[in-house]
Amino acid sequence: MQETYVSGILLAYAAFAIGLFSPGPNIMSIIGTSMANSRPAGKSLALGIATGSFLWGTLTLLGLTSLLTVYASLMTIIKIAGACYLFWLAFKAFRSAGRSKRQELSSISLGNNHWAYYRRGLVIQMTNPKAAFTWIAVISLALDHAAPWWVGLSVIAGTSILSTIGHLTYAYAFSTQTMITAYRKARRWIEGLLGSFFTFAGYKLLTSDV
Structure with missing residues (x-):
């Protein structure tokens, strides 16, 4: 049983980490802000978004745990x-891989007030309704009605670390045009791999024991 939970936790980590390789509006804002303003501004924005990700994960875990305590079914x-939702992400990834149109960057300009960038990142993430669906999918990969308390905490702790590292990496690495160009050249292959993984994760979730 312990091995089952560990494999579920690792799958949740993988799904979350792979998701970071598919830039959405949040990550494109980090990249655009790092390029248009400065790397420190991008880092502050990234930390705000990572904090919001942690809060969404915590709220989702508490909500699911409370519901399952009363309604295990x-x-x-x-x-x-x-x-x-994972199958929907797979569909979006495959659709994006089939398109040649590239995603446009967006930047946020708040001067040199890095606390303001942090707050903006936090607000952006906390007002993103898709974050709740993402976290339900991620936590469900590791959780069942009989899961011990450490399973959910392990998912939150691990994904919070991945979120911080991943978002900061975008701020560091993609603050140069060279990295942007390299990513865009490989984007369609990356999206195709993402679609394959999300399909696999969705299948595992459907066929797992509850």
Whole structure:
């Protein structure tokens, strides 16, 4: 049983980490801000977004744990919903891989007030409704109605570290045009791999024991 939980936790880590390789508006804002303003500004924005990710994860875990304490049968519905969202992410990745149009960068300019960049990143992440669905899918990969307390905490702790490292990496590495150009050349291959992984993760979630 312990091995089952460990494999689920590792799969949750992998799904979260792979998701960081598919830049959405948040990450494109980090990249654009790092390029247009400065690397420190991008770092502050990245830390705000990572903090928001941690808060979403914590709120999702507390909510799911509370629901499962009262309604253990809800785990089946939650896993189906999580799997459907992973399949949706796979569809989006495959669709993006099939397109030649590149995603445009967006930048945020708040002067040299790095605390303001941090707050903006936090607000951006906390007002993103898709974050809740992402976290339900990620946590469902590791959780079931009988999971001990350390399983959820392990997911939150590990993904928080991955989120901080991943978002800061974008601020550091993609603050130069060279990295942007290299990523855009490989984007369609990356999106194709992401689609394959999300399909696999959704299948694992649907076929896992509840």
